[in-house]
Amino acid sequence: MIAVWRKASYFDPGKAGASTWVFTIARNQRIDRLRRTRSRTADHLLDPTDEPDMPPSGEDIAIVAQREEGVRKALESLPIDQSTIVRLSFFAEKPHAEIARELGIPLGTVKSRVRLALNRLRTLLDSDI
Amino acid sequence: MTINHHPSDETLMRMAAGALGAGPALVVSVHLEGCAVCRNRMAHFEAIGGVMLDEMPPAPLAADLFGRTMERLEVIQQLQTKERSMNKHPELGIELPRAMQDCEVGPWKWLGPGFKWSKVxxxxxxxxxVMLLKGRAGLHLPAHGHTGLEFMQILSGSLADERGRYFPGDLDEAGDDVDHRPVVGQESDCVCLAALEGDTRLHGLLGRLLRPIVGF
Structure with missing residues (x-):
């Protein structure tokens, strides 16, 4: 909450949508807590040195909206077993071995589903880049 | 500068999720600094996080959250101090990428004939x-394999192995299926930033060389 407040002036709708921006702040907070330090991860979404006074162009905002819509559609179009694996490995940040145990499937299957899902996402997303 | 070797989708997804270790994440950050293609891919993976956040059921907030937030904001503003210490980077003879500016980088140390390393x-x-490695032009590195993932970003010069040639800006990800024998390009010395993930070790002569000196 505090972090979102403090970084609010860096929010740039020409770089990311609001949900994505909040997600990256939460992620960085978690990384910082794990490392017990303020990290400087690849923070291209909240980089204050990057053209601070330039308001985002309408085109930038449209590109962001298109990207987020594309991602949403791509995720929806994944077969359920693949999207489950992406969700688990992305949000729950579980190692593959743990996901395999939880779903009761072999580790190799988890790995190949992740690969299939990522290949499919890439095909879907590359077509609108 | 054309970049031909990039981190895998899985690596970028883990990076976006915040699940990549600090060492590999540093190497990928250096790559992102110079690679617009991967910055764009990374933005897509971060957007996946945003979409998932949107889909989560809303959780109720504590009634006094707003008040507490305002109180803490005042305290934090008073606490903000000047950071940054100087002289963290000895004379390495190279310009370090921005992503490395908070790292402590040691001086070059001998690792073998024409081969140096520096602790990061x-x-x-x-x-x-994590370490910087520097090989003189034409140096043949000992053949080695990896027990897990090795990430290597070329900062200057070039390297080649059985799988291709790597130039500044390229990132090579080598897993346990890769056994290689890198050779430094003839045109100049090569400096790269390398990270081993988790308990990854190198096997072969290079591993035996690194372990007692570098410690991993």
């Missing part, structure tokens, strides 16, 4: 296996 310490993550 990431603040808050002292156990990460």
């Amino acid at each position: 310490k990431i603040p808050g993550s002292p156990d990460e296996k």
